[in-house]
């Protein structure tokens with residue numbers, strides 16, 4: 450007869466179970482309430498959920514049960530759920546967020562390792578949201594930790610494009626973002642009921658953005674993508690105020706008129722002193738059955754914007770890529786599976802992944818950051 454497993458063997462097994470939203474071991478989060486092991490190898494585990502409405506309850510139950518069942522000598526596992534008390538939730542929040550009173554924006558803190566890209570366009574419909582979700586999914590597929598903040602309060606199509614209608618879980622003032630295709634996602638759409646158009650004024654937008662940046666538990670992100678509303682609106686200024694180090698990615702079509710408005714959207718960086726990371730031209734051409742390219746929306750817009758921004762800002766603004774038209778991009782937006790995942794080797798999928806690669810090599814690290822070292826001293 451096999452000997453009964455020890456409680457510590459079970460605990461070790463449970464340390465490999467992560468909370469699906471917080472992405473840390475449940476043993477570290479104080480989520481294991483009790484482990485009882487009988488002489489026969491029957492194991493009874495009680496797990497604390499952060500909140501009773503936790504959308505992940507059955508997922509947690511299953512992964513705890515599976516992990517415990519794997520331990521040698523275990524005959525039978527039962528998993529019960531309990532809910533944290535207010536005190537326990539406060540403890541958890543302190544553990545995750547530190548003990549500071551008012552929530553701060555982690556990405557605006559000195560030493561933050563997260564690269565923040567604000568994706569902007571001059572006008573709507575150029576594919577800014579499609580580009581954002583595909584870049585996010587491609588970066589996450591490369592193993593980076595990625596978040597998307599859908600700040601396009603008017604459009605907010607990102608949750609559908611990433612295939613999730615999950616609502617965030619709230620633990621005290623801390624909001625845990627749903628994760629889809631390994632991308633953490635927060636959108637105003639998650640806080641409204643149904644498909645009600647939202648009419649928000651500048652100050653409300655600013656506050657919503659601030660809350661999404663400060664109250665959401667993003668964890669240690671490598672990259673945060675902000676999908677901005679089209680145009681040169683208040684929200685771009687708000688982003689600059691809230692995260693001065695955010696870099697701007699401009700999305701345009703090849704069309705001359707679109708290029709001009711996109712250039713204006715990018716030129717806001719001059720006022721806010723933000724860096725423009727580059728320009729992405731979308732809907733660049735349609736590849737016909739015979740292999741020739743049809744310039745549906747004209748040509749050259751992306752390069753024009755990049756050149757003009759380079760001139761007006763006085764720093765090199767590269768054209769990061771040209772994304773062809775492909776019906777699969779739209780279908781993927783509707784079905785919630787980005788083309789970089791469903792058809793990574795298609796022309797559009799490849800072009801999007803190449804842009805993501807360019808953003809990824811500049812992944813979090815000290816490159817380009819002030820190290821706070823006074824170099825003048827060495828010159829004396």
Ligand SMILES: Nc1ncnc2c1ncn2[C@@H]1O[C@H](COP(=O)(O)OP(=O)(O)OP(=O)(O)O)[C@@H](O)[C@H]1O
Nearest residue numbers: 573574575576577578579604773774775778779782
């Ligand atoms: N390269 C592409 N090929 C085919 N369809 C595309 C491409 N890029 C975007 N689309 C489609 O064009 C439409 C507009 O795209 P999207 O919603 O991403 O634009 P947007 O600039 O974010 O618009 P808004 O800011 O108004 O929400 C969508 O139906 C999308 O699926």
